[in-house]
Amino acid sequence: MRGGAPPNCSVRDFGIICPKQSLKWRWQVKCRNLFALEAGVPPWRLLWMTFQICEVQAPGHQPQAQLAMALCLKQVFAKDKTFRPRKRFEPGTQRFELYKKAQASLKSGLDLRSVVRLPPGENIDDWIAVHVVDFFNRINLIYGTMAERCSETSCPVMAGGPRYEYRWQDERQYRRPAKLSAPRYMALLMDWIEGLINDEEVFPTRVGVPFPKNFQQVCTKILTRLFRVFVHVYIHHFDSILSMGAEAHVNTCYKHFYYFIREFSLVDQRELEPLREMTERICH
Numbered sequence: 001m002r003g004g005a006p007p008n009c010s011v012r013d014f015g016i017i018c019p020k021q022s023l024k025w026r027w028q029v030k031c032r033n034l035f036a037l038e039a040g041v042p043p044w045r046l047l048w049m050t051f052q053i054c055e056v057q058a059p060g061h062q063p064q065a066q067l068a069m070a071l072c073l074k075q076v077f078a079k080d081k082t083f084r085p086r087k088r089f090e091p092g093t094q095r096f097e098l099y100k101k102a103q104a105s106l107k108s109g110l111d112l113r114s115v116v117r118l119p120p121g122e123n124i125d126d127w128i129a130v131h132v133v134d135f136f137n138r139i140n141l142i143y144g145t146m147a148e149r150c151s152e153t154s155c156p157v158m159a160g161g162p163r164y165e166y167r168w169q170d171e172r173q174y175r176r177p178a179k180l181s182a183p184r185y186m187a188l189l190m191d192w193i194e195g196l197i198n199d200e201e202v203f204p205t206r207v208g209v210p211f212p213k214n215f216q217q218v219c220t221k222i223l224t225r226l227f228r229v230f231v232h233v234y235i236h237h238f239d240s241i242l243s244m245g246a247e248a249h250v251n252t253c254y255k256h257f258y259y260f261i262r263e264f265s266l267v268d269q270r271e272l273e274p275l276r277e278m279t280e281r282i283c284h
Helices: 045-056 063-079 094-107 126-145 182-197 215-236 238-243 247-261 269-283
Strands: 011-019 025-034
Touching: 011 126, 126 182, 126 215, 182 215, 215 238, 215 247, 215 269, 238 247, 247 269
Parallel strands: none
Antiparallel strands: 011 025
């Protein structure tokens, strides 16, 4: 979240107690006009949220806790222009069909290593494009759930522990690597990725229009930077993950991401080093 809540924001608390477990989730959600629950959200947003809700697992698999987590994610999804998915697949297109196929495989309980493999007869660039957009949406939302705890004060430098520091560079404002706070880095990152996936010359949506020759190089850069979000979240905000009961959800997302980038060799092994021990524990 950038800055504080605007003057016209209201605050609503969502809390729920899980029977037999004395476990309570409670969130203060600042939401412009509280539109997310009263008026609903557009169907294309719910398409993605439906899958997210299916993935959430609470201790004891209590449905009330699962609903509470889903409400939290749904509010984050709608409340802030930076931290919410903003890319959809148009129904009837090849990529929409690939997206549905990928989601169906995930829901079927298949091993994630198998899920990420290129289906027979499919174009590898289409397959990568679908996953890049989906991972952008998921990681965007994961960070959004804890963005209020990642501030200029708590995270003055975008880092992954004391050994790793990430500097921002782009072709506009920061032509040289710049040392930024984590929230500033995240905001620039999400805007940068959104700009790329909405660029028809990079992610073409019209039938018959080919991907650029450097498409996989672009995706490598996107996925490398998205991996750094996982690094920061796991190392600096793991307590927030635990407090929301979201450890299983985030771990599943990470494993899916990790198996995908390894399947297609999309991220340099050196970039994975900050989470190497954790990855060996949960992915091998």
